[in-house]
């Protein structure tokens with residue numbers, strides 16, 4: 001496995017794979033089984049797999065969130081080595097945003113609500129970094145996790161609208177045994193919060209089953225929110241939406257998605273079903 005922090009070295013090594021199928025997994029590091037599911041999928045669909053590890057400053061609206069984002073380079077390299085990745089690239093900030101860089105990608109539609117409304121500039125930061133990474137990596141395939149459902153829809157919109165020559169592949173959510181969606185930020189839960197955290201998925205599942213069997217959407221959602229608040233989750237949103245446009249729906253259907261973001265202590269949990 002090639003491990004590089006140097007853009008020129010990365011491009012040289014990438015050049016050696018140029019004529020061959022390459023899949024790409026962009027990450028922010030502190031890798032766990034969720035990321036590894038993306039890597040495994042990437043390895044299945046293409047001959048070579050490239051992983052990037054870059055904590056993108058542009059997508060953080062809270063400085064403290066950026067500063068405390070876990071950095072575990074040695075452990076990440078070890079996990080990727082075990083999974084036989086071809087290249088792991090740790091870009092430097094100046095490689096992604098060189099002096100004078102002054103472009104932002106702004107996406108409408110699926111980026112406007114939920115995470116987009118609550119985290120100012122977040123999806124513009126995500127889209128801009130993903131576009132830059134795609135330009136440098138030139139992958140045939142790129143894998144993204146369904147844990148960040150809205151992010152996937154935003155990136156699909158960008159790829160479609162800007163005619164990017166990449167095929168996006170979605171990977172289902174990987175969960176802990178108790179149902180909590182794996183996430184790098186889970187490590188910041190206290191042990192008491194960690195034991196309460198799976199309640200979010202439990203409530204999502206219960207609401208989903210009721211919605212699927214034709215129950216009243218607004219009643220089911222308000223009961224779910226009430227149950228979460230009773231357990232002292234601060235609910236940012238818990239909503240039934242169209243799975244692609246992320247617009248609220250009033251009637252459950254086959255393309256619907258239940259999405260949620262809640263705060264538990266200092267951690268924001270994202271999940272969907």
Ligand SMILES: Nc1ncnc2c1ncn2[C@@H]1O[C@H](COP(=O)(O)OP(=O)(O)OP(=O)(O)O)[C@@H](O)[C@H]1O
Nearest residue numbers: 027028029034144145147148173174182183184185
């Ligand atoms: N539990 C999971 N199941 C499937 N995919 C996941 C999971 N966790 C993260 N991913 C995916 O891995 C990619 C990189 O995500 P990222 O590095 O931000 O990790 P993360 O665990 O989501 O961290 P955090 O949400 O705390 O920022 C994204 O496509 C994300 O959706």
Ligand SMILES: CC(C)(CO)[C@@H](O)C(=O)[O-]
Nearest residue numbers: 026027028056126129148
């Ligand atoms: C796609 C991504 C790597 C862009 O920084 C990030 O948003 C993430 O880890 O989901």
Ligand code: BAL
Nearest residue numbers: 028059060122148151
């Ligand atoms: N995993 C999504 C990226 C973020 O929360 O910043």
